[in-house]
Amino acid sequence: MLSERRLEVLRAIVQDYVGTEEPVGSKALTERHRLGVSPATVRNDMAVLEDEGYIAQPHTSAGRIPTDKGYRLFVDRLAGVKPLSGAERRAIQNFMDGAVDLDDVVGRTVRLLAQLTRQVAVVQYPSLTRSTVRHVELLALSPSRVMLVLITDTGRVEQRMVDCPGPVGETALADLRARLNSRVVGRRFSDVPQLVQDLPESFETDERGTVSAVLATLLETLVEETEERLMIGGTANLTRFVHDFPLTIRPVLEALEEQVVLLKLLGEAKDSGMTVRIGHEIAHEGLNSTSVVAVGYGSGDEAVAKLGVVGPTRMDYPGTMGAVRAVARYVGQILAES
Amino acid sequence: MLSERRLEVLRAIVQDYVGTEEPVGSKALTERHRLGVSPATVRNDMAVLEDEGYIAQPHTSAGRIPTDKGYRLFVDRLAGVKPLSGAERRAIQNFMDGAVDLDDVVGRTVRLLAQLTRQVAVVQYPSLTRSTVRHVELLALSPSRVMLVLITDTGRVEQRMVDCPGPVGETALADLRARLNSRVVGRRFSDVPQLVQDLPESFETDERGTVSAVLATLLETLVEETEERLMIGGTANLTRFVHDFPLTIRPVLEALEEQVVLLKLLGEAKDSGMTVRIGHEIAHEGLNSTSVVAVGYGSGDEAVAKLGVVGPTRMDYPGTMGAVRAVARYVGQILAES
DNA sequence: TCTGGCACTCGCGACAGTTGAGTGCCAAGG
DNA sequence: CCTTGGCACTCAACTGTCGCGAGTGCCAGA
Numbered sequence: 215m216l217s218e219r220r221l222e223v224l225r226a227i228v229q230d231y232v233g234t235e236e237p238v239g240s241k242a243l244t245e246r247h248r249l250g251v252s253p254a255t256v257r258n259d260m261a262v263l264e265d266e267g268y269i270a271q272p273h274t275s276a277g278r279i280p281t282d283k284g285y286r287l288f289v290d291r292l293a294g295v296k297p298l299s300g301a302e303r304r305a306i307q308n309f310m311d312g313a314v315d316l317d318d319v320v321g322r323t324v325r326l327l328a329q330l331t332r333q334v335a336v337v338q339y340p341s342l343t344r345s346t347v348r349h350v351e352l353l354a355l356s357p358s359r360v361m362l363v364l365i366t367d368t369g370r371v372e373q374r375m376v377d378c379p380g381p382v383g384e385t386a387l388a389d390l391r392a393r394l395n396s397r398v399v400g401r402r403f404s405d406v407p408q409l410v411q412d413l414p415e416s417f418e419t420d421e422r423g424t425v426s427a428v429l430a431t432l433l434e435t436l437v438e439e440t441e442e443r444l445m446i447g448g449t450a451n452l453t454r455f456v457h458d459f460p461l462t463i464r465p466v467l468e469a470l471e472e473q474v475v476l477l478k479l480l481g482e483a484k485d486s487g488m489t490v491r492i493g494h495e496i497a498h499e500g501l502n503s504t505s506v507v508a509v510g511y512g513s514g515d516e517a518v519a520k521l522g523v524v525g526p527t528r529m530d531y532p533g534t535m536g537a538v539r540a541v542a543r544y545v546g547q548i549l550a551e552s
Numbered sequence: 553m554l555s556e557r558r559l560e561v562l563r564a565i566v567q568d569y570v571g572t573e574e575p576v577g578s579k580a581l582t583e584r585h586r587l588g589v590s591p592a593t594v595r596n597d598m599a600v601l602e603d604e605g606y607i608a609q610p611h612t613s614a615g616r617i618p619t620d621k622g623y624r625l626f627v628d629r630l631a632g633v634k635p636l637s638g639a640e641r642r643a644i645q646n647f648m649d650g651a652v653d654l655d656d657v658v659g660r661t662v663r664l665l666a667q668l669t670r671q672v673a674v675v676q677y678p679s680l681t682r683s684t685v686r687h688v689e690l691l692a693l694s695p696s697r698v699m700l701v702l703i704t705d706t707g708r709v710e711q712r713m714v715d716c717p718g719p720v721g722e723t724a725l726a727d728l729r730a731r732l733n734s735r736v737v738g739r740r741f742s743d744v745p746q747l748v749q750d751l752p753e754s755f756e757t758d759e760r761g762t763v764s765a766v767l768a769t770l771l772e773t774l775v776e777e778t779e780e781r782l783m784i785g786g787t788a789n790l791t792r793f794v795h796d797f798p799l800t801i802r803p804v805l806e807a808l809e810e811q812v813v814l815l816k817l818l819g820e821a822k823d824s825g826m827t828v829r830i831g832h833e834i835a836h837e838g839l840n841s842t843s844v845v846a847v848g849y850g851s852g853d854e855a856v857a858k859l860g861v862v863g864p865t866r867m868d869y870p871g872t873m874g875a876v877r878a879v880a881r882y883v884g885q886i887l888a889e890s
Numbered sequence: 891t892c893t894g895g896c897a898c899t900c901g902c903g904a905c906a907g908t909t910g911a912g913t914g915c916c917a918a919g920g
Numbered sequence: 921c922c923t924t925g926g927c928a929c930t931c932a933a934c935t936g937t938c939g940c941g942a943g944t945g946c947c948a949g950a
Contacts, residue, residue, distance in 0.1 A: 241912075242911090252924055254923075255923055258922090261914080273931070276913090361687070361703065363701060365691070373703070448809070450802055450805035450806040467790070467791060577942065577943050580942090591893095593892055610901095611899095613900040613901065614943070
């Protein structure tokens with residue numbers, strides 16, 4: 215167990231290092247923080263902190279920098295979440311209001327988050343797993359081709375082509391549309407399969423093929439679209455660290471293009487509350503020298519998706535966490551209103 | 553007017569510089585190309601080329617590198633378009649086949665192009681200005697709210713909410729849907745406004761408000777969606793030049809996030825045929841040290857959108873142009889089939 | 891017009907010397 | 921037992937010098 219003062223020293227090291235981006239020494243620490251002790255004492259504390267693995271020296275005659283473990287302790291026990299200023303809150307509101315479209319909401323969110331945190335922002339599209347069906351529309355495009363349009367309560371629209379085994383009558387299609395909607399509208403995606411299970415049986419034999427084809431496509435869409443999409447922005451912010459890591463930027467950009475990686479990363483985050491993953495806590499190799507701050511957001515009580523930022527492990531955690539949380543809340547509100 | 557041999561020297565310089573990424577000197581040139589003359593002669597030619605502004609020296613005792621003007625001459629008169637290898641063609645086909653969705657087509661295209669050229673790829677979503685209407689669907693979500701869904705022949709689906717002045721009957725809606733579709737299906741977006749102009753008059757007085765509201769939203773959607781979206785990929789490729797331009801990468805990333813800039817850039821490209829913009833020919837400041845190779849693509853004879861790559865002015869123009877052209881053709885085919 | 895020769899330029903890497911921030915350790919004092 | 925000032929030590933970073941070599945421009949001769 216570390217004494218109170220040693221924790222204070224660690225906090226000071228993290229804060230200074232985040233600010234200056236340079237290894238911090240004992241003398242500088244005592245000058246910039248009112249620790250009430252001399253540099254020599256701080257040196258002893260630093261030696262202990264280093265033994266415990268919270269800080270490290272890049273080379274022998276240099277100051278200390280926090281390790282991943284040090285940052286972890288910092289965010290868990292030393293850092294609060296810094297609330298945004300009034301001006302920032304107003305900026306969020308101005309920026310988010312006037313979004314017309316789901317795409318627009320996500321797009322604005324990602325730009326906003328990138329701008330506030332000056333880091334790379336990642337926003338997952340609202341998930342469909344907990345979404346409900348608002349409407350299913352069927353359109354005959356040609357005698358044996360039907361377009362299926364699925365509209366969700368989060369404002370998302372998905373369309374699929376259905377090739378039917380035989381010609382489809384307009385009345386039969388209207389019938390199917392009506393019966394299908396009466397069963398699934400307002401229901402959760404996860405409930406849909408069993409709700410429509412016995413639907414084909416209630417149709418005439420010669421139309422069952424069509425009904426089955428349509429249902430198959432619908433279920434497929436529900437499953438496929440559960441695989442989430444996401445939007446990223448603010449990649450230019452990576453270059454702020456290019457003098458530190460000219461080499462590190464490439465794997466990060468590559469990882470950002472692999473949506474699978476990011477989705478997995480967001481998926482690992484807790485459903486509620488904020489999750490911070492630091493450096494090597496991230497499984498993906500290219501992101502080993504970055505940290506991810508993620509949080510769920512949603513229109514109601516439940517989180518429907520996640521959003522967050524990716525930045526260097528040396529980031530302003532309290533500020534970043536504050537921004538991420540505030541943005542998530544706002545997006546939730548916007549989604550709830552629409 | 554430059555002599556044939558001097559053009560040959562310029563071509564050799566461009567090719568060598570693109571390959572080695574280092575300023576090329578007279579001796580190295582004669583060794584790697586069969587110019588049939590001595591280094592001294594080449595030096596004289598180089599002096600002339602430098603006077604004319606086609607090449608420049610980074611510093612006094614260094615080799616020459618092409619200027620923007622030099623690259624311009626190269627692509628205009630010296631470079632052909634290098635066709636792709638059979639293996640590459642097959643790779644394109646494998647990669648593009650199996651796209652299910654418009655999003656998927658665009659996504660695959662952008663990844664493919666980035667991979668083939670090892671540069672940043674930009675793909676514009678198929679434009680709606682020349683698209684035709686495949687279907688317009690109207691769904692009553694609540695007594696006075698209607699959802700309008702527009703489906704285009706390029707497979708794109710757009711939806712908008714319409715708040716109606718009064719309650720809307722299901723039969724009236726069906727009537728409107730039928731009449732609207734009979735007028736606009738198969739017609740071009742640009743023709744739609746005049747085709748629906750007199751539609752409200754043919755309805756009962758108490759329904760004209762609703763009809764007008766729906767039409768207004770429809771026309772608005774057509775206009776709004778003419779503002780294009782685009783997808784970019786392969787930004788990690790920018791880091792290949794980070795040792796050259798550690799400083800240049802940031803404005804490029806910033807420009808890439810400004811979709812407006814990119815859309816303008818693509819918009820400036822010729823509708824048919826390939827357009828190459830080199831260095832300072834690009835108005836946007838951040839992209840002054842990059843080149844853009846763009847080409848239109850489409851499902852029929854007309855181009856419905858553009859795609860291209862952004863890379864350093866020092867790029868392999870023949871190869872890049874070949875890849876861009878080939879990909880554009882394939883995407884055109886895919887779109888025509890679906 | 892081309893070519894070989896020659897003097898000149900200048901970026902670059904190697905090397906050595908100096909500086910200074912930072913450290914670890916120790917002995918003395920509270 | 922903790923804190924503190926002192927002291928010797930380490931080592932990255934900076935500076936200045938120097939030689940190398942690629943590359944150039946110019947010129948006289950073929």
